[in-house]
Amino acid sequence: MSLNALNTATAGLQVTQAAIGLVAQNVANAGSAGYVKRVLTPVAQPGNSGVATGTISRTLDAVSLKQLRLETAGAAYTGLSATVQGRLDALYGVPGSASALDGVMNTFAQSLQGLTTDPTSAASRATAVAAARTVATTISGIAQGVQDLRTGLESQLASDxxxxxxxxxxxxxxxxxxxxxxxxxxxxxxxxxxxxxxxxxxxxxxxxxxxxxxxxxxxxxxxxxxxxxxxxxxxxxxxxxxxxxxxxxxxxxxxxxxxxxxxxxxxxxxxxxxxxxxxxxxxxxxxxxxxxxxxxxxxxxQAQRQLDDLAAGLSRAVSDRPAAGTPVSAGGLTGFDIDLTGLQAGNAVTLGVRNAAGIGRNLILMPTNGAAPTPIDPALTDDPTALVVPVDISGGPSTLAAKIGEALGTGFTVSATPGGAAGAVRILSDPASLALTGAGASVTVPTNAADTKTGSGAFALFVDAGAGHGVFTGSFEGGSHLTGFAQRLAVNPAVVSDNSALVDYSGSTQSGDTARPRFLTDALTSRSLTFSAGSGIGGVSAPRAATVIGFALSVIDARGAASAEARQLDEGQQIALASAQSRFGKESGVSVDEEMSRLIQLQTAYSANARVLTAARDMLDTLLRL
Structure with missing residues (x-):
């Protein structure tokens, strides 16, 4: 009996000692990253010989660990998104400040309005040119900042x-x-x-x-x-x-x-x-x-596209004339007469069509000089859902109607507008099978940047610095003229060197004539332009109609809203991550209080086993002395 008790107590001491050591290990690693609490599971020995040490295992909660990893990935995603969105928003400046995008746009508009009051003032003209240059440098600076952010992400991707x-x-x-x-x-x-x-x-x-x-x-x-x-x-x-x-x-x-x-x-x-x-x-x-x-x-x-669209709108608002179709019918066919005189490569002509089933879409005639890519990506036009049809206009106005007819194919009848100007065309179709619901274009008036005496208000105030200071038309010759235009936006050097171009539109403009200053002011603040659906302003499925100033404000609002949303998502995700970390720590981490309580229990068990050994020893001593 005493030998059994001795064996049992000895085994108990060994197990208790191992458990105490494990408690000490847990406490020592309570703050160690990745350490999971260990527990000792003793096993009974055969023959009523007490217990053995058994196995050491981790108290791992697989469910909470899975959730922790999921929230870790989510927090890394939202954290980087919020950071970059915040930096992007900062590029536009503090709304309302003089140096922010809306501030420089408003200053430019005010300088043009001042010019309408006194077009003879050299100081007013210089102020307007300076304000225009500030707008151009601000937009190009923001666009460059966007690409710097992309370059930084490219570098981070390599590291990650x-x-x-x-x-x-x-x-x-x-x-x-x-x-x-x-x-x-x-x-x-x-x-x-x-x-x-x-x-x-x-x-x-x-x-x-x-x-x-x-x-x-x-x-x-x-x-x-x-x-x-x-x-x-x-x-x-x-x-x-x-x-x-x-x-x-x-x-x-x-x-x-x-x-x-x-x-x-x-x-x-x-x-x-x-x-x-x-x-x-x-x-x-x-x-x-x-x-x-x-x-x-x-x-x-998309941020780059918004800036490119803004730069293109700023340029074309003062350099283009709107060409709207006039409804006409002939021989049972209906359609539109539209004056496309002066049409240049990139001056898209948009036709609204509706089939017999009542389904409508836009058809974009894209003028080219024969060097545009085939096919032209509709995402680079105002309407990414449109059918883009290239039209070779290299033959000049006399071939325009024939080329449009050739491009449209069967179902349409195209001819020169009777009694119209060179380049004016009539486009008809059978409304029973394919009805024309609209026609419009934006035709660039100046053919080169030096042509400031166009005989009208329209001229190239803003040009493409990357194309030899050429006039922006939206051409696809050799690649998209739109892509990256924001970085290349500049004020026409001809206007910088002679600011009288802000007033003189014919070479014989009378002193004090306010026609061009008023045209510039209206073009910026009143004329409604079509901005592409690709910019994501107001939706991603339809083009946006707005003034240049209005579109700029919409861009700023969109960026601020996106930044705020990213920040809110990140705050929520960080809370979710903290909750997952807390849950995992509670289930699988080390609680010093629990370990101390366990240690007291083990000390009591150790003392009990020690007393059994002492009693067994005393009993054996007594027997040996008999």
Whole structure:
């Protein structure tokens, strides 16, 4: 009996001592990142011989760990988005301040209004030119800031992808170590340490991209992307690479076609050698990498488009004349007469059409000189849902009607407008099968920047500094004239050198004539222009009609709203992350109070076992003395 008691007490002391050591280890690592609380599970020994140490395991809550990783990826996404959106909003300046975009636009409008009061004042003309230059430099500066943000994200993507690839290799290596240590006689503590390290690496990986973690029977894990691409399988890991392009410009955009892609992409190379474009396949949906891609390829590209549209609107408002179709019918056909005299490459002619089923859409006739790409991307026009039809106008006004008819094909009848000016055309169709519901165009009046004496108010006040200070027409010859125009916006050097062009429109304009100053003021503040749906102002499915000033204010409002929304989303996500961290810490972290309470229990058990040993010893001593 005494021997059984001695064996039981001895075993109890050993188990209690091991448990006390584990409590000490837990307390010592209470603040260590990634450490999961350990518990000792004793097992009964056969033959009523007490208990044995058993196994050491981690008190891991798999559900809370999964949620923690999900919220970590989400917080990295919203955090970067909020930061970049805030920086983008700051580029436009503090609304209402003199140096902000709305401030310089209003100052320019006021300078033109002042010029209408006294067009003979050299000081007023100089003030108007200076205000115009400030508008141009402000818009180009903001646009350059947008591309600087894109370049910064390109650099961050290279760094994040490299870090993520390193983590994948480390996780695969830990898989191998865990499998090798599992089942060894002294492996429980070592396995727990390796599991902590692996979980910590996966948590770090979640900052960069969202991953799905699957536990395997041998102790390893498999990591998959949201789309199902394997990143880690047992001891093998995919490598991630990013082919960054350095400094980005407005024309540098993502494309699934490597030959057209102007930015870097994330490529995963599996151990078997297969290569997967993770951006093209949409495999990464959260984390800092997904946020950087979305900001670089969507948010900032749209911001650039808004600035390009603003610059184009500013230029064309003072250089173009509106051409609206006049309804006409002949021989049972209906349509429009429209004066396209002076039509230049890029001066899109928009026709509204409706088929017999009542479905309508826009058809855009895009004038070219034969060097435009085929097909022309409708996303670069006012209406991305329109059908874009190129029209070769290189033959001049005399061939315009024939070329339009050739481009439209059957279903339309096109001819020169009877009694109209050269370049005026009549477009008819059968309303029973394909009705014309509208026709309009914006025709650029000056053919070159030096042509300031156009005989009308319209002239090239703003020009394209990147094209030899040429007149902006929206041409597609050699590429889109619109893309990146905001960076190239400049005041016409001919106006800078001779500011009388703000007043003199014919070379013989009478002193004090306010016609051109009034035209410029109205063009900026009263004339309604069509801005592309691609800018995202007022919706993404229809063009926006607004004045130049009104569109500028809409851009500023949109940017401020986007920044505020990103900030609010991030604040909510950070709360969600903190909640997930708290839950995981409560379930799997070390509570010093709980460990101290456990220590007291273990000390009591240790004392009880020690008393049994003492009693057994005393009993044996007594027996030996008999």
């Amino acid at each position: 992808v490299a870090s993520a690839s390193t983590l994948l290799s480390q996780i695969a290596a830990l898989n191998t170590k865990i499998v090798g240590a599992t089942g060894n006689s002294s492996g429980d503590t070592r396995v727990a340490e390796l599991l902590d390290q692996r979980d910590l690496q996966i948590n770090a990986l979640s900052h960069y991209l969202d991953v799905q973690v699957s536990d395997q029977h041998d102790g390893s894990v498999t990591l998959l992307t949201a789309s199902g691409a394997t990143l880690v399988d047992h001891g093998a890991a995919a490598s991630l690479t990013f082919d960054g392009r350095g400094t980005l410009g407005a024309e540098a955009q993502y494309s699934a076609d490597p030959g057209r892609r102007g930015v870097g992409t994330v490529t995963a190379t599996t151990p078997s050698g297969a290569r997967i474009d993770l951006i093209e396949t949409g495999a990464i949906r959260s984390g800092s990498i997904a946020a950087a891609v979305s900001l670089r390829d969507d948010t900032l590209v």
